Amino acid sequence: MIIAIDGPSASGKSTTAKGVAERLGITHLDTGAMYRAVTLGIIESNIGLNDNESISEFLKNIEIHFDSLNDIWLNGHNVAEKIRTTEVSSNVSAVSALPVVRQKMVLIQRFIAKDKHCVLEGRDIGTVVFPNADYKFFIVADLEIRAKRRLLDFEKIGEISSLTELISDIENRDRLDSSRDASPLVQAKDAISIDTSKLTIDEQIEKIVEIINK
Ligand code: DC
Numbered sequence: 001m002i003i004a005i006d007g008p009s010a011s012g013k014s015t016t017a018k019g020v021a022e023r024l025g026i027t028h029l030d031t032g033a034m035y036r037a038v039t040l041g042i043i044e045s046n047i048g049l050n051d052n053e054s055i056s057e058f059l060k061n062i063e064i065h066f067d068s069l070n071d072i073w074l075n076g077h078n079v080a081e082k083i084r085t086t087e088v089s090s091n092v093s094a095v096s097a098l099p100v101v102r103q104k105m106v107l108i109q110r111f112i113a114k115d116k117h118c119v120l121e122g123r124d125i126g127t128v129v130f131p132n133a134d135y136k137f138f139i140v141a142d143l144e145i146r147a148k149r150r151l152l153d154f155e156k157i158g159e160i161s162s163l164t165e166l167i168s169d170i171e172n173r174d175r176l177d178s179s180r181d182a183s184p185l186v187q188a189k190d191a192i193s194i195d196t197s198k199l200t201i202d203e204q205i206e207k208i209v210e211i212i213n214k
Contacts, residue, residue, distance in 0.1 A: 001026070001117040002132075003212065004125035007139035008185060009173045010146035010153075012196035012204055016139060017121035018070075019205035024119070024212070028070060029112055031122035031129070034105050035096040036083035037064055037074040042095060043087065049094050059104045066112075084157055090169065093176035096123075102182050123177055126188035135212055136191035139204075145197050146170055 003026075005017045014030060021028035041062065047054045065073050071080035082088070095101055102124075109129050113120060120129065126136035141149075147166040154161045177185040187193065192211065196204045 001134050002113060002130045003119040003208075004130055004133040004136045004188070004191070005119060005121040005139060005208075006123055006125050006127070006137070006185070006188070006191065008123075008146070008177065009170050010150045011139045011141045012149070012199075012201075013121045013139045015201050016137075016194075016196070016204045016208065017119045019201065020208050020212075021119040023205060023209050024117070026117035026119060027113070029066070029109065029118055029120045030070070030072075031105065031109055031120060031125065032092075033066075033072045033080075033083060034064055034108065035101070036088050036092050037072050037079050038062070038101055038105070039088050039092045039095040040079055040083050041074055043091065049091065052098070052100065055098065056100050059100060062104070064108060081157060084153070084159075086154075086159055086161065089173075093173050093180075097176065097180040097182060099182045123185040124183040126191050127186060128183045131188070135208075136188050137208055138187040138191040138193045140193060140195050140197075142197045143167060143170060 003020065005013050007013045017030070018028050042049070042055060042058060045058060047058060063075050067073060071078050072083065073079065106129050109120065126133055144167065147163055147170055150166045150170065151161060151163060194204065194207055
């Protein structure tokens with residue numbers, strides 16, 4: 001069984017996907033973490049975001065996997081925390097717009113999910129990665145609520161930010177993710193839309209589990 005959960009930044013996808021996977025006892029794959037890991041690797045290797053040749057070379061030897069705690073590893077290092085910094089967040093939209101990066105990530109995502117029941121979350125799961133997914137959901141939430149959620153995430157890892165800064169960062173990422181040529185963020189025609197603005201975490205998980213159990 002493949003469950004696709006797509007939606008814009010900080011809409012509640014990750015929490016929902018994680019909770020749904022736990023409730024159903026199946027794998028949770030955070031594809032955004034993979035684009036973040038590639039972004040981190042490119043930054044740490046001092047590769048310019050326009051240097052397609054070096055990026056292609058970097059991708060040839062890349063090794064990404066998730067451990068039993070669902071922490072992401074890049075080339076032998078646990079990067080679960082490092083991928084959440086503001087530096088990675090502000091560059092990830094540009095990196096994830098590169099077709100060469102997307103092709104590689106989609107291959108890895110299909111490989112990881114090929115013999116599993118899996119909840120995959122991202123931007124293009126229901127449209128590109130698994131267009132025949134058994135269930136497709138598109139999660140949305142009001143901009144300010146999304147920024148407040150991100151602020152809490154940052155506080156947890158000790159990063160300083162402000163609501164105004166985060167609102168403009170999320171708006172910017174929405175624009176970049178939706179307007180890129182390669183697999184833009186768009187709701188699949190057959191996806192069920194869920195607005196999490198006024199829902200608790202438990203309610204948003206329950207909504208999806210209920211639909212699946214039906
Ligand atoms: O879900 P997130 O904020 O961690 O995602 C980070 C970035 O990765 C986001 O700006 C869009 C990109 N992304 C993507 O292009 N395709 C996916 N399937 C998942 C994420």
